Structures are given as structure tokens and as C-alpha cells.
Amino acid sequence: MGEPSKLGVGARGLVLGLGCLAVLVPFWAVLMTSIASPEEINSAGGFVLWTNEPTLDSYRAVLSGGIVTRALLVSAGITAVGTALSLVSTIALAYALSRPGTLLQKPILLMTVFTLLFNPGIIPMYLTVKQLGLLDSYLALILPVLVNAFNVIVMRAFFQGIPGELRESAYIDGAGELRILLRIVLPLSKAVVAVIGLFYAVAYWNAFFSAMLYLQSSEKWPLQLVLRTYVVNNTPIGADQLSSNLENLPPQISVQMAILVISVLPILFIYPFIQKHFAKGLMVGAVKG
Amino acid sequence: MRSLRDRWRRDRVLLLLALPGVTVLLLFHYLPLGGNVIAFQDFQPFLGIWHSPYVGLDNFEPVLTGDPVFLNALVNTLIITLIQVVFVFPLPICLALILNATVSERLKRLSQSILYMPHFLSWVIVVALFQQMFGNGGMLNAWLRSADLSTFSVVGVPELFKLMITSQVIWKDTGWSTIIFLAALSRVDPAQMEAAVVDGASAARRLWHVTLPAIRPVIVLLLILRLGDSLSVGFEQIILQQAQVGAGASEVLDTYVYNHGIVGGDWGTAAAVGLIKGMVGVALVLGANRLAHALGEQGVYAK
Numbered sequence: 001m002g003e004p005s006k007l008g009v010g011a012r013g014l015v016l017g018l019g020c021l022a023v024l025v026p027f028w029a030v031l032m033t034s035i036a037s038p039e040e041i042n043s044a045g046g047f048v049l050w051t052n053e054p055t056l057d058s059y060r061a062v063l064s065g066g067i068v069t070r071a072l073l074v075s076a077g078i079t080a081v082g083t084a085l086s087l088v089s090t091i092a093l094a095y096a097l098s099r100p101g102t103l104l105q106k107p108i109l110l111m112t113v114f115t116l117l118f119n120p121g122i123i124p125m126y127l128t129v130k131q132l133g134l135l136d137s138y139l140a141l142i143l144p145v146l147v148n149a150f151n152v153i154v155m156r157a158f159f160q161g162i163p164g165e166l167r168e169s170a171y172i173d174g175a176g177e178l179r180i181l182l183r184i185v186l187p188l189s190k191a192v193v194a195v196i197g198l199f200y201a202v203a204y205w206n207a208f209f210s211a212m213l214y215l216q217s218s219e220k221w222p223l224q225l226v227l228r229t230y231v232v233n234n235t236p237i238g239a240d241q242l243s244s245n246l247e248n249l250p251p252q253i254s255v256q257m258a259i260l261v262i263s264v265l266p267i268l269f270i271y272p273f274i275q276k277h278f279a280k281g282l283m284v285g286a287v288k289g
Numbered sequence: 290m291r292s293l294r295d296r297w298r299r300d301r302v303l304l305l306l307a308l309p310g311v312t313v314l315l316l317f318h319y320l321p322l323g324g325n326v327i328a329f330q331d332f333q334p335f336l337g338i339w340h341s342p343y344v345g346l347d348n349f350e351p352v353l354t355g356d357p358v359f360l361n362a363l364v365n366t367l368i369i370t371l372i373q374v375v376f377v378f379p380l381p382i383c384l385a386l387i388l389n390a391t392v393s394e395r396l397k398r399l400s401q402s403i404l405y406m407p408h409f410l411s412w413v414i415v416v417a418l419f420q421q422m423f424g425n426g427g428m429l430n431a432w433l434r435s436a437d438l439s440t441f442s443v444v445g446v447p448e449l450f451k452l453m454i455t456s457q458v459i460w461k462d463t464g465w466s467t468i469i470f471l472a473a474l475s476r477v478d479p480a481q482m483e484a485a486v487v488d489g490a491s492a493a494r495r496l497w498h499v500t501l502p503a504i505r506p507v508i509v510l511l512l513i514l515r516l517g518d519s520l521s522v523g524f525e526q527i528i529l530q531q532a533q534v535g536a537g538a539s540e541v542l543d544t545y546v547y548n549h550g551i552v553g554g555d556w557g558t559a560a561a562v563g564l565i566k567g568m569v570g571v572a573l574v575l576g577a578n579r580l581a582h583a584l585g586e587q588g589v590y591a592k
Contacts, residue, residue, distance in 0.1 A: 008492070012387045016400040019384070022460065023403050026418045029428050046431040047421070093310030096303040103293075103300040108307055115318040118571055119521075121563035122543065123550045124324030127338065128317065144317040147310045177302040206411030209525050213551065224413045231417045232529055253426075260417055267409050274409075275402055 027264070034058055034257035041251045058254035059262075066242040067218075068226055068259055074138075075205060075223040079266075082142040082204040086151075087197050094152050095181050098159035115149045122213075129214055140214035141207060141222070148203075151196045158192040159185055191277055198274045205266060223263050231256045328564045332556040348557035352565060359562065361537065362545040365451075369522040369541065372455055374515060380463045382508065385470035386500070404464025412525040415461050419453070420444050447538035454526055469511065473504040509586045517574030520566050542566050 029047050035058070036044075036051040062068045096102060097109050120128075125144065134140040162185060170180050186193065208224040215221065221229075230237045237255055249255070297304075328348055330341040351359040384404070391397045407415065422428050423443040430440040443449055477500055485495045524543040531539045540548070542562065550559025581587070 005492070008390070009392075012391055013396070015384075015387055016391065016396065019464070020400050020403040023407055023464075026422055030418065030421060044431065045434060046426055047428040089309040089313065092306035096307035099303060102303050103296045104304065108311060111311070111319075112314060115314055117574065118318075118322075118567060120318060120321035121325065121560070121567055122546050123327070123556060123560040123563050124321035125317070126551060127324045127327070128321040131338075132316070143313060146313045146317075149314070152310065177306070181306075202409050206409075206413075208411055208413050209528065224411055227413045227417060228529060232413060232420065233532070257421075260414065260421075264410060264414055268406075271406060271409060275405070 030257045030260050034254055034261050036254065038248075038251050038254070041253060046253060055250075058250040058258040061242050061250055061255060062258045062262065064242065067221070068223075068242065068262070070219070071221050071223045071226040072262060074220065075263075078138055078141055078207075078222060079201050079204040081138075082146075083197055083201045085142060086146050086148075086200040086204075087193065089147050090151050090155060090196065090200075091181075091186070091193065093147060094155035095159055095185065097152070098156045112149045112152055126213060135214055136216045136220065137214075138220070141204070141210050144210070145203065145207075148200070151199065155189075155192055155196060158189055162188050195274060195277045198270055201270065202267060223259075227259055227263050231260055325560060325564045325567075327556055328561040330557055332560070334554075334556070344557070348561035349565075351558055352562060358536075358540075359545065362540045362542050365539070366520055366522055366541040369451055369454070370519045372451060373458060373522070374512075376455060377458055377463075378512065378515060380459060381466035382470055382504075384463055385467040385474060386496070388467060389471060389474040401464070401467075404467070406464070407461045408465035410461065412461075412523075412529060415457055416526065416529045419457055419460075423453075445533040447534045450530070450534045450538040454523060454530070457526060458523065469507060470504060473507040474500065477503040506587055509581055509584075513574070513577040513581055516577045517570065519573055520570055 029049055032049055032051055033041065033047050035054040035056065036048045037053040037055050040048050040051055040053065063072075093108075093112070097105060097112070099105075129135060129140050129144065134143065166184055166188075167180055170184055175183070206224065207222070208228065211222050211225050212228075215225075218225075229235050230241075236252065239249060242249070242255070250258075324338065327338060327341065329343055329345065330338075331344045331347070332338070332341045346353070350356070388397055388401065391400075410418075420427060424430070425440070425442055425444065427444070429443075433440045443453065481499050481503075482495065485499050490498065520542055522541050522543075524541075524547075527539055527541055528544055528547065531544060536544075536548070543566075546559045546563045546566070549555045549562070553559075
């Protein structure tokens with residue numbers, strides 16, 4: 001190959017560097033502002049990029065009970081339960097579809113793939129959820145998105161890649177389908193289960209519109225709705241919402257930034273684990289279909 | 290061929306395994322399709338779908354007569370799609386080419402880790418971050434104030450709204466979208482590339498004659514998918530910011546359906562617009578795919 005020109009290397013480095021800065025700077029500013037002291041925030045007129053007197057007061061205010069704490073628990077619960085249910089039903093469906101010659105396999109596969117092509121629309125979805133009596137229930141945030149056809153297809157492709165001889169020999173040894181799935185197929189599929197589990201988890205954690213559409217009472221709000229109300233819409237958040245027993249509430253902006261940090265943190269935490277699997281080319285193979 | 294009974298006995302465990310997933314897909318993807326009948330009803334929530342009176346095509350009136358509110362939503366949708374196809378779509382290709390040409394494996398991996406990340410953040414977080422950076426009380430203006438420069442508003446200005454949401458899309462998804470192009474780039478035939486070098490092709494000519502043709506099928510495929518999605522533009526993203534700029538600049542088809550139906554209670558019209566949008570959407574995917582076949586590309590599904 002041709003020698004890379006100095007100019008080309010420099011230009012590429014510059015673009016990548018600017019791109020990374022554009023991603024990182026907002027996070028840095030938000031994090032610093034959430035732990036800066038009130039005096040620093042006052043003198044900076046809002047955001048700070050460096051703090052000499054870090055304080056966790058805003059986190060204490062937000063996490064000492066009250067609306068943010070509750071929303072955090074709600075989001076964590078929905079994410080945990082939803083991800084578990086989604087994984088079980090996705091694995092089960094993908095496994096059933098991965099076995100050649102199964103009764104009704106073609107129609108079930110077609111039915112699954114077709115859901116990728118159309119979207120039922122907001123109004124019919126709302127009416128369906130309402131008819132099923134799920135309005136204002138957490139199930140409305142889980143059941144409609146329980147199974148994602150794309151994830152089923154990816155997982156099915158992975159199961160199909162497992163050599164058939166393994167299954168055959170277990171079958172001859174007298175193992176039933178369930179045992180084969182649990183003892184042979186799943187242990188070989190940890191990577192795909194991890195990635196798809198994380199995809200589901202991120203989707204549940206991030207869900208905002210479904211909560212806005214289906215949940216009526218604000219006591220049930222997940223974190224994303226709290227974030228919208230108090231950070232995006234700038235609704236003042238005070239002692240009543242925080243039920244904080246701190247004498248002086250931290251500045252509004254610190255509290256807002258603390259909520260923002262708390263809602264980003266779980267994503268930042270699991271991100272390296274998902275990232276590990278990109279490297280293996282797993283998702284690339286999946287996208288390729 | 291075994292008898293049906295034998296097959297049922299052999300496969301019943303598998304069918305049982307498929308049951309929860311199939312049920313959910315039927316309940317939340319296929320059953321709601323039936324709900325579209327309210328597009329032809331004067332739907333009254335207390336009468337329900339079974340007892341509301343049918344009104345023929347009355348609900349389609351805003352669409353058929355070109356009601357200005359509906360037209361505004363349609364035009365906004367198309368403008369945003371156009372902007373995003375022209376300005377957003379090529380960016381991941383360029384970024385993938387840059388990443389692909391980066392020799393240092395460490396720099397490449399590090400920047401990939403950072404650039405993919407925003408994709409996993411919710412729209413609420415992205416919108417909040419943008420407001421905190423560019424809002425009137427945001428970082429940019431605070432900095433301008435401290436430097437005694439005049440401040441300027443970006444957030445909440447209707448004229449800048451489309452620019453704003455486009456930048457948000459770029460920030461959130463450019464990095465992530467490179468994945469598929471990088472995969473395609475990794476399959477460019479090294480022998481062809483070497484031959485081009487031996488033949489004295491410049492970097493630009495290698496890009497034009499070797500690299501780009503190799504990833505063309507992927508580009509066409511993604512362009513088709515994007516065009517098929519022409520009528521859907523960032524619903525969550527827009528609904529979050531609509532209050533600040535008003536409907537004039539920000540109403541798109543999806544928000545029209547939501548605002549008229551769920552918020553406004555005009556269920557029939559909202560469902561009618563949603564139904565047309567859905568049908569045109571499917572037609573667009575199929576049409577774009579046929580176009581791809583006609584141009585000799587593979588498209589989404591094989592012919």
C-alpha cells in the first residue's frame with residue numbers, strides 16, 4: 001500500500017480528536033457542575049469545567065428519598081424484570097425457530113420477520129394497551145416491546161451456527177429439547193445472550209415515550225420522565241420533590257446535573273461490556289444478517 | 290413424510306417454547322393493525338371500537354383537502370428527511386473511511402469507543418445535554434457572557450429548530466452508524482488494492498475505483514432503508530422539544546397523530562393520518578427496493 005501522507009494522518013487525527021471532544025466535553029461539564037460548590041456555580045454563572053471544592057450535596061439531595069429516588073428504583077425494576085422476561089422469551093422463540101423442519105416453523109418465522117416491516121401506529125397501539133387493561137401499569141412498558149424480531153433473528157442465526165452433531169449426540173443420550181437448550185446451546189451462546197440482553201436493558205432503561213403514553217400517575221414515573229420534567233422542561237425542583245433534609249438545597253443546576261449523571265451512569269457502566277463484543281465482530285455479523 | 294400427529298408429538302416442546310414470543314408479537318404487532326378501523330369511525334372512547342359509528346372517509350378529509358395544519362406536518366417531515374439524507378447520511382461513510390485509514394490501532398479503538406457511546410443514551414438525555422450546552426443559560430452563552438460577548442439563542446428558536454435536531458442526530462448516531470460501513474470496508478479485497486497501488490493509482494483514485502465500489506451495496510441498502518423511513522423523523526426527539534418552538538416549525542406526521550389523537554381526542558383523524566403514513570411507508574420500502582433491483586443492486590431482500 002502507498003505510504004500514508006503526513007497531511008492525511010494529521011487531518012484524520014484532527015477529525016477524530018474533534019469528534020471525540022464533541023462527545024466528551026458535554027459529559028465533563030455536566031459531571032463537574034453536578035459536584036461543584038454553590039459559590040463556584042454562582043461565580044461562573046452556571047456551568048463550571050473544573051471544581052476545587054467537590055461536594056456530593058446534590059447527589060445527597062436527589063438520593064435521599066423523594067421523586068428522583070423513587071424514579072430510579074422504578075427504572076431499575078423495569079429494566080431488570082423486562083430484560084429477564086425479554087431474554088427468556090427471545091431465547092425460547094429463537095431456539096424453536098433454529099431447529100430445521102419443526103412444525104409451523106415457516107409461518108412463525110415469516111410472522112416474526114414481518115413485524116420489522118411495519119409499525120402498527122401510535123393510536124392503535126394505545127387502544128390495544130388500553131383494551132388489554134394495561135394502562136397505568138408497568139406491564140405496558142414491558143409487554144409491547146418484550147420480543148424484538150431483530151434480536152430473535154440474530155439469536156436464531158447464532159444458534160444455527162452451533163454444530164448439529166452436539167445436539168444429535170445429546171439427543172441420542174436421551175436429553176429432551178429443554179435440556180439440550182439449557183445444557184448445550186446456551187452455554188455456547190453466552191456472548192450473543194450478553195449482547196442482546198444488554199440491548200434490551202438499554203432499551204428499557206431509556207424508554208421515555210411509552211412511559212409518557214401509558215402511565216398516568218406521576219408516582220409511577222421512571223427516571224426518563226423525571227429527567228424530561230425537571231431538566232428538559234426546566235420545572236423547578238425543590239425540597240417538596242426531593243423530600244431532602246439538607247438545610248440548604250444545592251443550586252438548581254447542580255441538582256439537575258446530578259439527575260442527568262445518575263441517568264447516564266448505568267449506561268456508561270455497562271457500555272464497556274457491550275463494547276467488548278463489538279470487537280469480536282458479533283454485531284457486525286448480525287447486521288450483515 | 291411423517292404424520293402430523295408424530296410431528297406434533299416430536300415438536301410440541303419447541304412449539305411451547307415459541308408460544309410466549311408468538312403471543313406477544315400477535316398481541317402487540319398484529320392485533321393493533323385491526324385497531325386501524327377507527328380511521329373509518331367517529332370513535333368515541335366510551336363507546337369503544339365495537340360500537341362507534343362508521344363515517345366512511347370523513348376522517349381522511351384533512352389529508353384529501355390539504356388542510357394547512359396537516360400540510361405543515363407533512364412538509365416539515367419531508368424537509369427534515371431531505372436535510373438528513375443529504376447532510377446526515379454521508380457522514381458515517383466519511384467517518385468510517387477515516388477510521389479505516391487510521392493506522393494506529395490504539396487511536397482507532399479509543400475513538401471508536403468514544404464515538405459509539407452517544408448511541409446508547411436516551412433522547413431525553415441527548416436533548417437535555419444539548420440544552421445545557423446551547424440553551425440561554427447554557428454553557429456556550431455563559432462563556433460568551435463571561436467574555437463580555439453578546440449571547441445568542443439557539444434553543445427555542447423556530448428558525449433554527451431543524452438545524453438543532455439535525456445536529457442532535459449527528460451527535461448521537463454518526464459514530465454508531467460507522468459500524469456497518471467499517472464491516473464492509475474490512476472486506477475490501479487487498480489484492481485489488483495492491484494492484485491499484487502497483488499501477489500507480491493515487492489515494493483519491495483508489496478511493497473512487499476500489500474502496501467505494503466495494504461498499505456500494507451497503508450504501509445502497511442503507512439508503513433504501515432510510516428512504517423507506519422518509520415519513521418517520523425522530524418522534525421522541527421532536528416531541529421533547531416541541532413545547533419550546535411551537536408546532537409551526539416542529540410538527541411532523543408522528544407528532545400530528547399524537548397531538549390530535551391522544552392529546553386532542555380527535556381519534557379518527559389521527560388514526561387516518563397514521564394509517565396513511567404506515568401504508569405509504571411500506572410502499573416506499575418496497576418501491577425503493579424495486580428501484581435497487583432495477584439498478585442491479587441486491588437491496589433489502591433478494592428478488
